[in-house]
Amino acid sequence: MRTVYINGEFLPENEARVSIFDRAFLFGDGIYEVTSVLDGKLVDFPGHMARLHRSLKELDMPFSLTDQDLLDIHRELVALNGIDEGLVYMQVTRGVADRDFLFPAKDTANTVVLFTQKKALTAKPIADLALKVITAEDLRWRRADIKTVQLLYPSMVKTMAKKAGADDGWLVRDGFVTEGSSNNAYIVTRDGTIVTRDLSTDILHGITRHAVLECARDLQMKVEERPFTVEEAKNAREAFITSATSFVSPVVEIDGVVIGEGTAGPVAAKLREIYIERSRQAAQ
Ligand code: PMP
Numbered sequence: 001m002r003t004v005y006i007n008g009e010f011l012p013e014n015e016a017r018v019s020i021f022d023r024a025f026l027f028g029d030g031i032y033e034v035t036s037v038l039d040g041k042l043v044d045f046p047g048h049m050a051r052l053h054r055s056l057k058e059l060d061m062p063f064s065l066t067d068q069d070l071l072d073i074h075r076e077l078v079a080l081n082g083i084d085e086g087l088v089y090m091q092v093t094r095g096v097a098d099r100d101f102l103f104p105a106k107d108t109a110n111t112v113v114l115f116t117q118k119k120a121l122t123a124k125p126i127a128d129l130a131l132k133v134i135t136a137e138d139l140r141w142r143r144a145d146i147k148t149v150q151l152l153y154p155s156m157v158k159t160m161a162k163k164a165g166a167d168d169g170w171l172v173r174d175g176f177v178t179e180g181s182s183n184n185a186y187i188v189t190r191d192g193t194i195v196t197r198d199l200s201t202d203i204l205h206g207i208t209r210h211a212v213l214e215c216a217r218d219l220q221m222k223v224e225e226r227p228f229t230v231e232e233a234k235n236a237r238e239a240f241i242t243s244a245t246s247f248v249s250p251v252v253e254i255d256g257v258v259i260g261e262g263t264a265g266p267v268a269a270k271l272r273e274i275y276i277e278r279s280r281q282a283a284q
Pocket of ligand 1: 034179180181182204205206207208209242245
């Protein structure tokens with residue numbers, strides 16, 4: 001049984017309790033971060049902290065724990081659960097208040113919950129990670145840049161993808177791909193340029209996206225941050241996704257159309273290798 005963290009305590013998972021009046025339960029009024037673990041260490045913890053603070057600020061959500069407090073809690077949970085590879089999920093909600101749309105008083109205590117999941121992140125060869133995606137209209141609210149727990153639509157899209165015999169969905173607004181249901185989306189054009197949508201309120205500002213684009217630029221790869229259409233994606237030489245737990249994973253089919261050779265492409269393979277290498281070195 002796992003040990004989890006809830007509001008200052010480390011408890012067996014079946015003893016942790018959250019109120020039915022928690023605003024995340026009633027209003028989706030909560031945010032989260034998922035940090036991957038390699039060799040028992042946290043990957044890009046400062047990046048996740050920076051995004052947590054951004055989400056808190058955008059939602060005007062008070063929060064009193066420091067980054068050092070959160071780092072200590074993450075490390076303690078990784079140790080208590082013996083995680084060598086996997087992830088730490090952290091959720092912060094606006095707390096518990098009688099049901100009312102208005103935000104409660106500023107001194108309402110947050111609910112803070114963390115738990116770990118063991119997951120093999122690096123063992124599989126890249127060929128086994130090749131994904132088939134379907135496209136779906138991006139029907140999420142218009143603040144996809146805030147990492148809230150309102151994940152119903154991504155959940156629906158992943159279920160639709162599975163029913164269609166695919167692995168995941170790419171979301172499309174006005175003909176242009178925004179991002180994957182739980183990852184950022186990329187293509188490699190015929191002339192070798194990596195294209196991914198520019199940062200805005202339309203997409204989550206992926207921590208892995210930031211690091212992977214830095215790897216690409218260091219490797220002298222050409223990068224364009226701009227919207228691309230589904231048509232352009234279907235004609236691309238390669239496609240791939242990034243996220244904290246999938247790192248860089250190739251996409252080999254979009255709506256049944258085979259991309260490139262139909263296997264993991266060289267750009268995705270190189271970026272995955274370099275990203276994992278750098279992440280291992282910098283993990284803390
Ligand atoms: N976009 C969406 C919609 C996501 O849910 C995620 C992962 N939570 C990402 C992108 C990737 O972000 P990160 O690299 O920080 O995991």
